[in-house]
Amino acid sequence: MRIAVASGKGGTGKTTVAVNLALTAARAGLSVHLGDCDVEEPNARLFLDVAFEAPRDVSVPVPVIDAAICNHCGACAKICAFNAIACLPDRTLVFLDLCHSCAGCWLVCPQAAITQGTRVLGELTSGTGRELAATQGLLRVGETVVPPLIRAVKDAAGPAAWVILDAPPGTSCPVVETMKGVDFVLLVTEPTPFGRHDLELAVRLTRSVGLPCGVVINRAGGTPDLIDAFCAREGLPVLARIPFKRTVAAACAEGRLAIEADQDVAAAMTGLFHALRDREAAA
Amino acid sequence: MTELVVCSGKGGTGKTSIVASLAALAHQPVLADCDVDAANLHLVLAPTIARTTPFVAGRRAVIRAEECTGCGLCAELCRFDAIERVADPVRGASCRINAVGCEGCGVCVHFCPAGAIDFPPARCGEWYLSETRFGPLVHANLDTGAENSGKLVTLVREQARSTAAARGRDLILSDGPPGIGCPVTASLTGADHTLLVTEPSQSGLHDLGRVLELVDHFGVPAQVCINKYDLSLPLSGAIDAWCAGRGIPVVGHIPFEPLTSDAQMAGRSLVEYAPDCEASVAIRGVWREISRRLPGGRGDADTRCARPIPLVARAPRP
Numbered sequence: 001m002r003i004a005v006a007s008g009k010g011g012t013g014k015t016t017v018a019v020n021l022a023l024t025a026a027r028a029g030l031s032v033h034l035g036d037c038d039v040e041e042p043n044a045r046l047f048l049d050v051a052f053e054a055p056r057d058v059s060v061p062v063p064v065i066d067a068a069i070c071n072h073c074g075a076c077a078k079i080c081a082f083n084a085i086a087c088l089p090d091r092t093l094v095f096l097d098l099c100h101s102c103a104g105c106w107l108v109c110p111q112a113a114i115t116q117g118t119r120v121l122g123e124l125t126s127g128t129g130r131e132l133a134a135t136q137g138l139l140r141v142g143e144t145v146v147p148p149l150i151r152a153v154k155d156a157a158g159p160a161a162w163v164i165l166d167a168p169p170g171t172s173c174p175v176v177e178t179m180k181g182v183d184f185v186l187l188v189t190e191p192t193p194f195g196r197h198d199l200e201l202a203v204r205l206t207r208s209v210g211l212p213c214g215v216v217i218n219r220a221g222g223t224p225d226l227i228d229a230f231c232a233r234e235g236l237p238v239l240a241r242i243p244f245k246r247t248v249a250a251a252c253a254e255g256r257l258a259i260e261a262d263q264d265v266a267a268a269m270t271g272l273f274h275a276l277r278d279r280e281a282a283a
Numbered sequence: 284m285t286e287l288v289v290c291s292g293k294g295g296t297g298k299t300s301i302v303a304s305l306a307a308l309a310h311q312p313v314l315a316d317c318d319v320d321a322a323n324l325h326l327v328l329a330p331t332i333a334r335t336t337p338f339v340a341g342r343r344a345v346i347r348a349e350e351c352t353g354c355g356l357c358a359e360l361c362r363f364d365a366i367e368r369v370a371d372p373v374r375g376a377s378c379r380i381n382a383v384g385c386e387g388c389g390v391c392v393h394f395c396p397a398g399a400i401d402f403p404p405a406r407c408g409e410w411y412l413s414e415t416r417f418g419p420l421v422h423a424n425l426d427t428g429a430e431n432s433g434k435l436v437t438l439v440r441e442q443a444r445s446t447a448a449a450r451g452r453d454l455i456l457s458d459g460p461p462g463i464g465c466p467v468t469a470s471l472t473g474a475d476h477t478l479l480v481t482e483p484s485q486s487g488l489h490d491l492g493r494v495l496e497l498v499d500h501f502g503v504p505a506q507v508c509i510n511k512y513d514l515s516l517p518l519s520g521a522i523d524a525w526c527a528g529r530g531i532p533v534v535g536h537i538p539f540e541p542l543t544s545d546a547q548m549a550g551r552s553l554v555e556y557a558p559d560c561e562a563s564v565a566i567r568g569v570w571r572e573i574s575r576r577l578p579g580g581r582g583d584a585d586t587r588c589a590r591p592i593p594l595v596a597r598a599p600r601p
Contacts, residue, residue, distance in 0.1 A: 008321050010461040011295010015486065040462035041292055041493060043486040081342065081389045102362050102388030141496040144433065144465040169294040169461050172320040176383055176428045180364075192544045194299065194323045201321060205427045209383060246514065246539075253484035253515040 001280045002163045002182040004037075006206075008198030010169035012188045013218035013242065014038075016252055017272075018166040019047045020259045021186075022132055024269040025162050032132040033160035037178040038168040039122060039137035039149045046255045050129035058137065058152045059118040060101040060145065065092050069113035076105035076114060100145070122149045126156055133158060147177040154181070171198075171205045179206070184279065185213040186239070186272075191225035199227065203234060212279075216272065219244035240272035284447055285577050286440070286455040288317070288474040290498070292490030294461035296482045297510040300543055301566065302458040303327040303552035306417040308570040311452045314415065315443035316422040317470040318460040319408070319435045329550050330413030330420045338423065338438065340431040341387040343405040344380050350399035353377040357391035357400065366391060383428040407431045410439060412446065419446050436460070436469035454577070463497045471501050478534070478573060479507045483518035488525065495531070505531055506576065508569050512536040532576075535569035537562050 005018040018034060026032045036044040045052065063076070063085070070092050077087040084098035085105060096119055106114040122139040137153040139146060146168075157163045167178040179185060185206045189199040199215070206213040213236065217227050220241040231238050242248075243264050251261030259266040289305075291298050302324060306314055316324040344365075346357075353376030358366040365384030371377035380391075392402045407430060410423035421443045423435050443455045459470040459477075471477060477498055481491045491507070498505045507526050512519040519536065526533050540562035546553045554563045 009295065009323070010291075010321075011293060011482075038462075040464045040467075041294075041486075041490040043293075043489060046485045046489065079389065079393055081387055100386055100388055102386065102390050103360070104388055104390040104393065107360065107390065108393065139464065141463060141493060142468070142500050144468050146464050170320040170432075171427055172425060172432045172466075173428070173430055174464065180384075193326050193547045193550075197323060197326055198321045201427065208427050249514050253482070253487075253518055255485040 001161070001184065001276070002165065003184050003186060003276065004165045004167050004179050004182045005186045005188060006167035006175055006178065006202055007169060007188045008171055008202035009189065009195055012190045012195055014169070014188050015043050015047070015166050016258055017186065017188050017216055017218070018164050019044050020257060020265065020269045021272055022162075022164045023257065024259060024273045026131040028273060030161040033157045033163045034132060034134040035153045035157045035163060035165045036134070036136040037150045037153050037165050037174070039139045039146060039153065040168060042136045042138055044134065044166050045136055047257060048129060048134055050127040050132070050134045052125045052127035052136070055123035055125040055138070057120045058122055058124050058149050059120045060148045061103070061116040062096050062099045062101060062119045063094055063105045063114045064117035065094060066113045066115065069111050071111055073110060075108050075110060079104040079108045097144070101148070121145055124149070124152050124156060133160065146174045150174060150177040171201045175205065176209065179209055179211060182211065183283070184276065185211050186216055187213055188216045188218055189227055190219045191217060191221065191227050193226070196226050196230055199230065203236065214239040214275070216240045216242065218242045239275045240268045242268050284444065284453055284455065285475045286444070286457060287476045287478060287573065287577070288457040288459050288470050289478045289480060290459035290467060290470065290494055291461055291480045292463065292494030293482070293487050296480045296487060297543070298480045299323045299327070299458050300547070300553060301480055301508070301510065301537070301569070302456060304554040304563070304566045305570055306456055307552045307554050308567060309417070309454055309456055312418050312454045312456045313443050313447040313450065313452050314418060314420040315439050315455060315457040316420065317436045317439055317457050317466065319423045319439065319466060320425040320432055320460070322422055322424060324458045325413070325420070325422055327547060327550060327552055328415040328417065328420055330411070330415045330422070332411045332413045334412040336410055337406050338408040338410055338435050339404045340407050340434045341405050342389065342402045343382060343385050343387050344389065344391050345401045345403060346378055346380055347399045347401060348377060350397050351377045352397050352399070354396060357395055360390050360394055362388070362390070386430060408435055410435065410442065412442065418452065419450065421446060433465040433469035436466045440470070463493050467494070467497065471498060471503055474503050476573075476577065477503050477505050479505055480510050481507060481522060482511050483509060483515040483522060485518070488518065488522055491522070495529075506534045506573065507531055508535040508537060509533065510537045511539040513538045532572070534572035535565055537565040537569070
């Protein structure tokens with residue numbers, strides 16, 4: 001089963017849930033691969049006892065124009081929807097930071113003057129620990145094209161019973177890319193108006209891509225809260241509640257595992273694991 | 284005119300709550316919410332929307348089903364896996380575009396042998412010009428899963444600037460998105476100052492380092508404030524030391540305050556809801572330090588070259 005852990009709002013505990021669920025599943029005997037798709041700010045490895053291999057570059061194809069062949073006809077500039085090519089009477093210029101690697105320019109060039117070069121977006125590293133395997137992508141600072149790096153993280157997730165993907169915050173293209181091809185989306189939220197509002201956006205996104213989802217309420221109090229009310233109205237299952245405790249916050253801050261720091265969190269994660277196993281069996 | 288952008292790298296460090304409080308403290312600001320795909324500032328500022336404008340950016344491919352021959356060339360050429368060739372009871376096969384996956388490159392439009400693909404402009408969301416109790420707010424809503432978040436951020440900032448010019452207001456206070464990608468780059472390009480809100484955790488420190496690299500890349504003067512500093516005093520100290528080593532001023536330490544979520548529930552900023560709590564006092568201190576550094580403030584405007592503020596050892600709360 002492939003599970004994406006997403007949230008809409010940042011800082012609700014996606015990484016905490018992804019890492020602690022992955023280890024709970026691994027300790028129950030499953031083979032688990034954790035993919036950190038938050039390539040702008042990947043944090044899962046801070047919590048993992050995994051020796052990562054040396055990173056390798058992830059790149060996308062970009063046009064390289066052969067000035068000796070190019071006759072500045074302008075066909076490439078015309079097809080480029082991203083204004084990444086400008087054709088002047090005596091020169092054709094490429095602005096690589098605007099390129100989306102759609103291949104239009106080299107497909108359309110009547111002179112076959114454009115070849116494919118590469119542009120490095122970031123790096124990818126994988127590793128296998130005693131309990132699970134993991135992959136992380138790391139975007140180069142200043143780079144803005146994120147989805148191809150997320151695709152690389154997902155492609156690198158080897159054969160495992162469970163692949164758990166830690167998504168970036170928000171509801172735009174990086175999150176869509178993370179969700180593509182998964183079986184289930186876990187939405188982590190917190191019982192605040194900001195958490196509820198962004199959960200609503202995340203639910204809308206999950207539904208628009210046609211995926212089933214369940215909710216994890218992090219930093220929960222003891223009583224039903226505004227998230228429970230929202231989930232009841234929307235018919236969303238609340239699969240786990242992680243109680244708010246300063247000791248848990250401190251453990252997470254220091255890079256320790258919440259399931260090892262607190263029995264209630266461990267119980268919540270075990271409950272979440274079984275709820276997901278039941279869904280997997282029913283599917 | 285000065286634009287202060289609040290960023291964080293890591294999400295959930297408290298950017299929006301702090302911006303709401305700064306909005307209450309600042310003298311006649313124009314407010315901008317640059318977190319366009321998960322905007323929250325409006326939940327506290329309760330804006331009255333004066334104008335709604337659709338945000339149209341780029342194009343999106345649409346297949347005219349009745350003219351599609353189902354040859355599948357478009358699906359083969361699409362680099363974004365946005366086109367699927369499916370069985371069709373009438374024609375044998377036909378192609379379908381997944382609107383969420385389409386990047387709007389137009390390659391399929393150009394190469395379709397049947398000329399069966401339209402390429403209309405794409406609506407990606409809408410933006411609003413609103414009034415709040417602290418001044419005008421420019422905010423936006425990117426459609427679910429839509430492209431062009433960076434362009435929408437740029438538009439929000441342009442509108443905030445022209446609103447400030449029209450109203451004779453000197454300060455723009457922007458709530459930035461998390462991360463370091465497209466919308467963050469769009470939020471920081473050409474900004475005058477940035478406040479980076481971090482939290483005392485390994486993740487917070489790691490992400491602060493990344494966003495600071497980006498801020499340096501754009502040459503925007505940066506200052507840091509540590510929110511919820513008392514959740515881990517050792518890590519708070521590590522962030523102080525890390526910033527001191529780089530000459531980045533730490534303009535405040537805000538304690539963890541459970542009333543923050545009560546204030547959110549009440550639709551108030553913390554400094555309005557609980558003006559006397561320790562966190563509100565600390566936020567007012569942050570604002571004093573920031574405004575001192577802004578042009579027209581009382582002190583040195585070049586924070587990048589300024590000496591770090593002396594750090595005072597803090598005791599944990601009882």
